[in-house]
Amino acid sequence: MRIPCFRDRVPGPLAWPVLGAAFVLVCLAVPLCWTAEGSQPAGPARSVASANSPGVSTPGASTPGASTPGASVVSGTPVHAVAVVNPATLPAVARLDLAVLRSAYPGVVDGMERGTDGLLYLRLRDGTRLVYDDGKKRAPREAREHPDVRTMLAQIYPLGPLTPAMARPASDFNPGRRRVTALFKALYGNSQAEVRANCVKVNFDGHEELFNARHGAAAALARVAARIGALLPAHPGWARVLRPLGGTFCWREIAGTDRLSAHSFGAAIDLNAGLPYWRWERWPETVPAKRLAFPSEIVEAFEAEGFVWGGKWDAFDLMHFEYRPALILKARVLAGQVKLPR
Numbered sequence: 543m544r545i546p547c548f549r550d551r552v553p554g555p556l557a558w559p560v561l562g563a564a565f566v567l568v569c570l571a572v573p574l575c576w577t578a579e580g581s582q583p584a585g586p587a588r589s590v591a592s593a594n595s596p597g598v599s600t601p602g603a604s605t606p607g608a609s610t611p612g613a614s615v616v617s618g619t620p621v622h623a624v625a626v627v628n629p630a631t632l633p634a635v636a637r638l639d640l641a642v643l644r645s646a647y648p649g650v651v652d653g654m655e656r657g658t659d660g661l662l663y664l665r666l667r668d669g670t671r672l673v674y675d676d677g678k679k680r681a682p683r684e685a686r687e688h689p690d691v692r693t694m695l696a697q698i699y700p701l702g703p704l705t706p707a708m709a710r711p712a713s714d715f716n717p718g719r720r721r722v723t724a725l726f727k728a729l730y731g732n733s734q735a736e737v738r739a740n741c742v743k744v745n746f747d748g749h750e751e752l753f754n755a756r757h758g759a760a761a762a763l764a765r766v767a768a769r770i771g772a773l774l775p776a777h778p779g780w781a782r783v784l785r786p787l788g789g790t791f792c793w794r795e796i797a798g799t800d801r802l803s804a805h806s807f808g809a810a811i812d813l814n815a816g817l818p819y820w821r822w823e824r825w826p827e828t829v830p831a832k833r834l835a836f837p838s839e840i841v842e843a844f845e846a847e848g849f850v851w852g853g854k855w856d857a858f859d860l861m862h863f864e865y866r867p868a869l870i871l872k873a874r875v876l877a878g879q880v881k882l883p884r
């Protein structure tokens with residue numbers, strides 16, 4: 543029986559050495575390919591490490607006690623080797639703060655790390671490390687000017703309608719006035735140009751205002767505007783607090799300080815700038831009544847969307863609302879209104 547096609551495909555005598563050499567090369571290549579495949583998991587790990595500071599633990603190393611020796615700059619402070627901390631082993635407040643930050647800013651926070659200095663650090667996905675707890679006892683001014691993350695979140699924002707007691711806050715009770723600037727920069731942009739590029743226009747009471755689109759801030763302001771806009775026709779008196787609108791994004795330092803305002807990050811809005819502000823209020827004794835007269839529905843609309851109101855601060859700033867979803871969330875968790883995954 544003749545099988546012509548097969549016969550026609552059999553190589554001639556001169557082709558055999560070439561095929562033999564090719565076979566040897568293939569045999570050598572197969573183990574090489576297998577080795578490359580086998581080492582594939584190491585690829586992403588290297589790229590993660592190189593994308594961050596040298597020696598930074600990879601996200602996969604989040605097992606208790608796992609550590610990678612090395613060094614990294616922490617907001618311009620000296621370097622530390624670190625060990626990733628299992629959240630279950632953290633002190634209760636640190637565990638809550640970590641859960642709150644993770645929920646308020648999804649995809650931003652990696653976890654907590656313990657430095658060789660024994661301090662806890664908050665590690666962000668972009669490789670930024672912020673001191674969570676430096677163990678220092680701070681006077682009120684120091685707590686405002688140089689807070690660690692724990693201090694920033696320590697004062698619990700009082701949710702809900704203002705009561706007569708809330709209209710007279712304790713001295714230096716200013717939940718939301720402590721800000722870790724490095725965190726704000728990581729969240730919203732490192733420079734005026736970066737923040738501006740991250741801002742979008744939001745229509746608020748008929749004005750197109752720039753607000754930061756990152757981490758849901760602009761979308762939250764748009765929802766606040768919708769909530770207030772729906773109620774406004776029935777409350778013409780609200781015009782005195784809403785208008786003229788003070789503004790939103792403005793890269794500037796807080797008056798009398800060298801710290802960047804939340805307005806610098808496009809994450810705060812001022813309503814009528816004629817509303818009481820602690821630095822220039824001539825009749826502070828009238829302020830509790832003015833706080834109580836402020837439309838509670840407006841405060842409620844902002845708080846529902848993750849904003850805190852400066853009208854609840856000892857250093858009162860009644861025009862000022864600031865997007866601080868972590869503070870609002872922490873207050874809700876402690877009030878038993880929501881539960882967070884731990």
Ligand SMILES: [Zn+2]
Pocket residue numbers: 805810811812861862863
């Ligand atoms: Zn303001």
